[in-house]
Amino acid sequence: MNLNYTAEQLAFSEEVKAFLKARLPETLSEKVRLRKSLSKADYELWHSILNEQGWLGGNWPKEYGGTGWDAVHRHIFEDELTRAGAPRIVPFGVAMLGPLLQAFGSDEQKKYYLPRILNGEDWWCQGYSEPGAGSDLASLKTTAVRDGDHYVVNGQKTWTTMGQYANKIFCLVRTSQTGKPQAGISFLLIDMETEGLTVRPIVLIDGTPEVNEVFFDNVRVPVENRVGEENKGWTYAKYLLTHERTNIAGVGIAVAELENLKRIARTEQYKGRPLIENPHFAAQLARIEIDLMAMSTTNLRMISEASAGAAPGAESSMLKIKGSILRQEIQSLTRSAVGVYAMPFIPEDAEAAHNDVPVGPDYANAVTGYYLNHRKLSIYGGSNEVQRGIISKAILKL
Amino acid sequence: MNFELSDERKMLQETLSRFLSDHYSNAVVNELNNTEHGFSHEIWAGMADLGIFGALFSEEHGGFGGEGFDIALVFEELGRVGAVDPVLDSVLLAGGLLAELGSDDQQAMLEPLLAGQTQWAFAHSEPNSRYELNRVQTTATLEGDHYVLSGHKALVVNAACADFMIVSARTSGDVSDHQGISLFLLPANLMAQGLQSYNLGTGGRACELSLDNIKVPADSLLGEINQAYDSIEKITACATVAVCAEAIGLMDAIKQLTIDYLKVRTQFGQPIGKFQVLQHRMADVLIEIEQAKSAVVNLAGHIDAERQEREKHVSATKNLVGLVAKLVVEESVQMHGGIGVTMEYELGHLVRRLTLVDHRFGDSTHHLERYIELAVA
Ligand SMILES: Cc1cc2nc3c(=O)[nH]c(=O)nc-3n(C[C@H](O)[C@H](O)[C@H](O)COP(=O)(O)OP(=O)(O)OC[C@H]3O[C@@H](n4cnc5c(N)ncnc54)[C@H](O)[C@@H]3O)c2cc1C
Numbered sequence: 001m002n003l004n005y006t007a008e009q010l011a012f013s014e015e016v017k018a019f020l021k022a023r024l025p026e027t028l029s030e031k032v033r034l035r036k037s038l039s040k041a042d043y044e045l046w047h048s049i050l051n052e053q054g055w056l057g058g059n060w061p062k063e064y065g066g067t068g069w070d071a072v073h074r075h076i077f078e079d080e081l082t083r084a085g086a087p088r089i090v091p092f093g094v095a096m097l098g099p100l101l102q103a104f105g106s107d108e109q110k111k112y113y114l115p116r117i118l119n120g121e122d123w124w125c126q127g128y129s130e131p132g133a134g135s136d137l138a139s140l141k142t143t144a145v146r147d148g149d150h151y152v153v154n155g156q157k158t159w160t161t162m163g164q165y166a167n168k169i170f171c172l173v174r175t176s177q178t179g180k181p182q183a184g185i186s187f188l189l190i191d192m193e194t195e196g197l198t199v200r201p202i203v204l205i206d207g208t209p210e211v212n213e214v215f216f217d218n219v220r221v222p223v224e225n226r227v228g229e230e231n232k233g234w235t236y237a238k239y240l241l242t243h244e245r246t247n248i249a250g251v252g253i254a255v256a257e258l259e260n261l262k263r264i265a266r267t268e269q270y271k272g273r274p275l276i277e278n279p280h281f282a283a284q285l286a287r288i289e290i291d292l293m294a295m296s297t298t299n300l301r302m303i304s305e306a307s308a309g310a311a312p313g314a315e316s317s318m319l320k321i322k323g324s325i326l327r328q329e330i331q332s333l334t335r336s337a338v339g340v341y342a343m344p345f346i347p348e349d350a351e352a353a354h355n356d357v358p359v360g361p362d363y364a365n366a367v368t369g370y371y372l373n374h375r376k377l378s379i380y381g382g383s384n385e386v387q388r389g390i391i392s393k394a395i396l397k398l
Numbered sequence: 399m400n401f402e403l404s405d406e407r408k409m410l411q412e413t414l415s416r417f418l419s420d421h422y423s424n425a426v427v428n429e430l431n432n433t434e435h436g437f438s439h440e441i442w443a444g445m446a447d448l449g450i451f452g453a454l455f456s457e458e459h460g461g462f463g464g465e466g467f468d469i470a471l472v473f474e475e476l477g478r479v480g481a482v483d484p485v486l487d488s489v490l491l492a493g494g495l496l497a498e499l500g501s502d503d504q505q506a507m508l509e510p511l512l513a514g515q516t517q518w519a520f521a522h523s524e525p526n527s528r529y530e531l532n533r534v535q536t537t538a539t540l541e542g543d544h545y546v547l548s549g550h551k552a553l554v555v556n557a558a559c560a561d562f563m564i565v566s567a568r569t570s571g572d573v574s575d576h577q578g579i580s581l582f583l584l585p586a587n588l589m590a591q592g593l594q595s596y597n598l599g600t601g602g603r604a605c606e607l608s609l610d611n612i613k614v615p616a617d618s619l620l621g622e623i624n625q626a627y628d629s630i631e632k633i634t635a636c637a638t639v640a641v642c643a644e645a646i647g648l649m650d651a652i653k654q655l656t657i658d659y660l661k662v663r664t665q666f667g668q669p670i671g672k673f674q675v676l677q678h679r680m681a682d683v684l685i686e687i688e689q690a691k692s693a694v695v696n697l698a699g700h701i702d703a704e705r706q707e708r709e710k711h712v713s714a715t716k717n718l719v720g721l722v723a724k725l726v727v728e729e730s731v732q733m734h735g736g737i738g739v740t741m742e743y744e745l746g747h748l749v750r751r752l753t754l755v756d757h758r759f760g761d762s763t764h765h766l767e768r769y770i771e772l773a774v775a
Contacts, residue, residue: 134735136665159736203741205750211736269526272533272574280763332724335753339528340553342757345599345750359596359606360525360552368599368753375731376739383735385675 016080023049029085035366040165046087051118064114071307082252093117093124104228104236127157127171135386138181144173153219163212187233189225206369248316249299249323261334295322314394317387324377331371338364414475422479424744435559436603437483446514451489459497466698470643477647480748482601484556486640492518492564494633499621519560521551529760532576538567547612557605558595560586576627581620600751635712638759642694642719648752649687649726656730683729690722713769720762723752
């Protein structure tokens with residue numbers, strides 16, 4: 001095991017740094033730093049800048065317009081992006097649907113959809129969860145019934161992140177009521193402009209409409225929009241869950257968030273000194289940093305195994321649990337660090353460029369909302385309880 | 399030992415509890431968030447009519463209570479529904495200072511305050527004071543028969559609708575000296591120009607207050623010049639009973655919501671409350687809430703003790719309650735899954751409020767350090 005990057009890898013990280021310096025708009029990194037909501041246009045702008053450079057499909061093979069990077073290069077790239085305060089790449093098209101289509105899509109689907117993901121013509125959202133099907137996703141009830149060369153879809157999806165921006169949704173739907181629940185699920189690509197499909201925003205605890213409910217009332221979907229075989233959708237979705245998960249720990253974001261916390265703690269005053277010099281505060285900060293250094297190496301160990309060809313399986317559950325807890329602790333301590341200025345709650349219009357009346361230091365305005373909103377890290381994408389269940393079964397064999 | 403409430407207190411609790419559950423709901427809270435003052439003047443008047451504010455004062459000051467346990471009782475009930483009314487700031491803090499320090503003329507203002515007819519605010523903390531009560535940078539300089547106030551007050555709860563404000567300022571000494579802090583009782587319109595009003599995450603509203611050479615008559619002094627620190631510390635101890643008791647009410651409400659949810663939410667063909675891992679964690683939550691309740695009893699019982707003993711309990715209780723609040727917030731949200739991070743479900747408001755308990759009158763780290771100074775070192 002070599003903890004150091006090779007010369008080539010180091011040169012690559014310099015290249016990414018230089019690119020970010022030249023091309024990452026300050027308007028975007030400033031919003032990220034201040035924990036402001038990014039608008040649809042912000043994300044689209046960032047995607048287009050990356051796409052121009054040929055770097056949007058970081059996890060795609062070259063033949064589909066991707067970079068062909070291995071896991072280490074992807075890690076370096078993602079790491080530099082988060083350190084620089086770049087917006088995140090919206091995962092639904094690039095990181096989720098793209099690889100799934102590459103593995104299981106028809107030639108027509110690949111030819112039509114993949115370029116549209118990169119050039120921004122399509123904004124995808126993920127329609128898996130339902131009111132009654134969260135952790136127990138296989139119990140989903142939204143049905144798709146064949147009617148000639150269409151499926152007729154009825155039911156409801158929920159928690160659909162950024163569904164209000166999307167023009168397309170990929171869904172798990174029930175196509176068979178017999179046998180095991182997992183065996184009756186198909187994977188459909190649905191145009192959100194289709195008649196009978198409606199979207200209702202859900203306001204989250206930080207006041208932003210980040211997620212949505214999506215209702216399907218006799219929505220007609222052409223059969224050719226099914227990915228792979230009928231009733232095999234669960235297998236495809238599971239494939240995605242065990243692949244492309246090297247970034248699941250969010251080490252880069254955690255490092256950036258910790259840096260931000262330190263900056264705040266150097267600015268905040270306590271008993272006439274910078275807060276960071278207070279031993280009780282510093283002890284909490286140090287404890288997090290020690291954990292983060294170790295987790296960063298755990299992450300690299302798994303990336304290096306993945307680069308060597310091993311498919312990350314239940315190990316990604318460890319990264320998800322540890323990574324989410326660490327980020328949540330950083331966010332909690334950041335909230336503590338700003339003192340009384342965690343109390344103002346300035347509702348932010350997601351589309352507005354900035355709040356016009358800041359209260360207290362600019363870094364303080366969003367910390368409470370950010371902390372509460374990010375409790376989601378241990379809930380979505382398989383809750384930490386579900387992940388512990390996976391570890392118990394798959395690794396501990398209990 | 400008897401931890402039972404007296405009959406009078408039981409009656410007060412029942413009256414208040416009935417009133418609040420009749421008047422509060424998640425819809426009401428969400429609506430109030432968009433109002434000018436962040437709370438309902440109608441609910442306020444209703445509480446005043448029931449005599450709730452009198453429970454926070456002794457008979458000598460026109461009330462019928464005023465002990466630590468009276469304060470705890472009232473605020474626990476307010477917490478249970480996530481009430482957003484400025485009882486703490488307008489009545490307990492400002493009213494408490496007025497009752498303790500007011501001259502005969504000033505004392506006359508207590509009656510309308512207790513009747514809920516006037517609104518008050520206490521402007522003390524500052525952008526750099528963090529949780530230190532002694533760190534006052536705002537100055538008051540005597541010029542002839544006037545004082546001139548200048549500085550910045552942070553997060554003055556209820557300032558936008560206050561008729562009167564009590565403002566602390568330094569009349570002598572260094573920025574962190576205990577000596578040299580004075581209080582001024584002022585009609586709020588004197589400072590209207592300097593107010594910037596905003597919503598709080600708890601519900602309700604606060605202001606930043608810039609004092610740009612505000613001229614106030616010399617007789618607006620409340621209490622003795624330079625000697626306000628002890629009174630501020632003492633009223634903050636009462637306020638700490640209040641926020642901690644409120645936290646208990648919030649915790650109980652959140653616990654009940656979570657237990658109910660564990661029973662009705664099914665996944666994998668069974669109520670999620672059947673999963674042992676969640677049962678055990680809910681059991682831990684219950685144990686810690688009981689700890690927090692005991693800590694509040696400890697503090698409420700020592701509010702009239704001598705300074706060292708009282709303040710030791712202030713810091714012990716605030717430290718413990720802050721830590722338990724974090725646990726209750728995080729576990730309840732986690733066990734609710736996605737619905738726990740929305741504002742549409744009533745948990746949202748309650749966890750916001752409980753989260754921010756740690757940001758008033760000192761967080762758990764501040765009070766750990768203070769406890770060490772008072773009781774360990
Ligand atoms: C902000 C946000 C964004 C999201 N975005 C999307 C999206 O874009 N698309 C999408 O399809 N979904 C999305 N989700 C949904 C997310 O994947 C679900 O919230 C998640 O699967 C949990 O389901 P649930 O919320 O129904 O909670 P539940 O499954 O009801 O869980 C409630 C609690 O029970 C626990 N629990 C459940 N089963 C067990 C068990 N067997 N053992 C022990 N404990 C258990 C859970 O861990 C949790 O603590 C999003 C969620 C959030 C909060």
